Amino acid sequence: MVIIVGAGLAGLACAIRLQEAGVEWLLLESDDHPGGRVATEITPEGYRLDRGFQVLLDSYPTASSLLDLKALQPRYFQSGALMVGEEGWERILNPLHHPDWLLSAPLIRSFSLREKISLGLLASLQCLRSDDSLLGQESGISALQEISRFGLEGDVLEKFLRPFFAGVFLDNDLGTDASILRYDLKKFALGRALLPANGMGEIPRQLASRLASSRQRYGARVQALLRKDRAGDCVFGVELASGEKIEADHVILATDESTSCLLLSLKEQRAWSQVSTFYFTGNDPLYEGGLLVLPEGKNALVRHFTDLTNTAPEYAPKGKRLLSATVLNPPVGDLSGLVQKEINRYLPDFREWKFLQEIRIVRALPSQIPGFHRFQPERRPTPNLWLAGDQVAHASIDSALASGLRTADEVISCR
Ligand SMILES: Cc1cc2nc3c(=O)[nH]c(=O)nc-3n(C[C@H](O)[C@H](O)[C@H](O)COP(=O)(O)OP(=O)(O)OC[C@H]3O[C@@H](n4cnc5c(N)ncnc54)[C@H](O)[C@@H]3O)c2cc1C
Numbered sequence: 199m200v201i202i203v204g205a206g207l208a209g210l211a212c213a214i215r216l217q218e219a220g221v222e223w224l225l226l227e228s229d230d231h232p233g234g235r236v237a238t239e240i241t242p243e244g245y246r247l248d249r250g251f252q253v254l255l256d257s258y259p260t261a262s263s264l265l266d267l268k269a270l271q272p273r274y275f276q277s278g279a280l281m282v283g284e285e286g287w288e289r290i291l292n293p294l295h296h297p298d299w300l301l302s303a304p305l306i307r308s309f310s311l312r313e314k315i316s317l318g319l320l321a322s323l324q325c326l327r328s329d330d331s332l333l334g335q336e337s338g339i340s341a342l343q344e345i346s347r348f349g350l351e352g353d354v355l356e357k358f359l360r361p362f363f364a365g366v367f368l369d370n371d372l373g374t375d376a377s378i379l380r381y382d383l384k385k386f387a388l389g390r391a392l393l394p395a396n397g398m399g400e401i402p403r404q405l406a407s408r409l410a411s412s413r414q415r416y417g418a419r420v421q422a423l424l425r426k427d428r429a430g431d432c433v434f435g436v437e438l439a440s441g442e443k444i445e446a447d448h449v450i451l452a453t454d455e456s457t458s459c460l461l462l463s464l465k466e467q468r469a470w471s472q473v474s475t476f477y478f479t480g481n482d483p484l485y486e487g488g489l490l491v492l493p494e495g496k497n498a499l500v501r502h503f504t505d506l507t508n509t510a511p512e513y514a515p516k517g518k519r520l521l522s523a524t525v526l527n528p529p530v531g532d533l534s535g536l537v538q539k540e541i542n543r544y545l546p547d548f549r550e551w552k553f554l555q556e557i558r559i560v561r562a563l564p565s566q567i568p569g570f571h572r573f574q575p576e577r578r579p580t581p582n583l584w585l586a587g588d589q590v591a592h593a594s595i596d597s598a599l600a601s602g603l604r605t606a607d608e609v610i611s612c613r
Contacts, residue, residue, distance in 0.1 A: 200609055207598040209602060217408075221610060236249070259329065261599055273394070278290050336375050361494065365501045421439045432582055454587070490502050
């Protein structure tokens with residue numbers, strides 16, 4: 199029997215593969231629902247508040263093969279962004295998805311011709327490379343250094359690249375390894391970002407619905423691993439917070455890195471990014487199109503915001519709208535007034551909107567600075583104990599799913 203600890207995306211993918219192979223498995227999750235960091239809260243009024251602004255890309259290979267995308271009722275963003283700053287608004291679109299926009303691209307004021315060519319080159323080079331070669335090894339330089347190597351500084355950095363990728367990496371300094379920038383550039387260039395009509399939480403719900411419910415236990419927190427001897431070479435099960443002991447031949451920790459380190463008595467080596475998503479509601483549209491809005495500059499409080507109902511009207515009750523605004527590493531205290539004030543500067547009508555809720559995620563993504571693989575815990579610390587998820591891969595929905603599948607395959611092959 200195989201115990202999987204954690205019903206995040208990695209744990210769910212792992213269980214699906216084991217179930218398909220006819221292996222006996224049990225999924226133990228401390229929370230009362232599946233999904234881990236991918237979840238949607240539904241308010242009594244019917245707003246769908248994702249636990250942090252997240253998107254699924256249809257260019258993600260594992261997600262595309264594992265999920266029934268159509269059943270998620272995908273609502274697609276436009277491929278691009280709205281840049282806002284002192285000089286007004288400007289729209290930038292991905293010419294691969296919006297070829298008509300190429301006609302107006304030469305008129306973009308924010309970037310010089312040289313910057314437009316360099317940006318195109320940076321993105322096209324990644325599209326020619328395989329996913330494995332892009333992510334296979336760390337680059338040894340940061341995303342910011344990679345961007346500078348292409349001469350992309352000044353406005354193109356502060357109006358577009360920083361706000362966009364800081365929001366993706368949850369890292370305002372762009373200190374994340376350049377390999378992740380290259381991979382994400384490829385995925386955003388070739389794919390489209392989407393939201394399931396009923397919230398990101400539909401992704402884990404769909405996966406969990408394919409699994410035998412009798413083998414999924416929620417509200418079951420694992421507090422210790424059962425080990426045969428003090429040296430702890432082999433585990434033979436887990437102990438729950440309730441004191442119940444469950445034996446297993448193999449244990450897979452598909453938990454977050456902090457939990458794995460705790461269970462394995464390891465010192466956690468990577469810092470976490472923190473993020474807050476502020477939700478606001480209003481009655482009238484603020485701008486046109488399903489686009490992410492990027493306030494310019496390194497020091498903007500709001501890293502990006504979007505009227506989610508422009509993309510997925512189902513996120514708000516009929517006649518209402520829902521806007522999400524992302525703040526990285528938020529200081530302690532109530533920031534909703536400051537967030538509203540900052541967005542008001544660009545959209546005066548936003549004054550009429552009401553603050554709904556802040557969702558603060560203290561452990562959002564583990565640091566992925568150059569060299570980060572060296573600081574991740576071991577994937578297989580003992581012969582029958584595995585780790586899966588973004589603690590041992592890079593942090594994304596697709597990587598978590600792929601890591602779950604890979605771990606299941608390894609367990610199956612060694613049985
Ligand atoms: C704000 C935010 C925005 C993001 N944006 C994107 C995006 O746009 N696109 C993208 O691809 N990725 C994004 N990501 C990254 C992506 O969501 C994660 O990398 C991925 O969900 C990690 O999945 P996981 O299964 O590895 O871990 P988790 O989701 O953390 O799952 C671990 C599970 O283990 C459970 N658990 C922990 N301890 C125990 C215990 N003791 N006993 C039992 N169960 C336990 C937890 O409750 C949880 O369910 C974002 C993440 C965040 C937080």
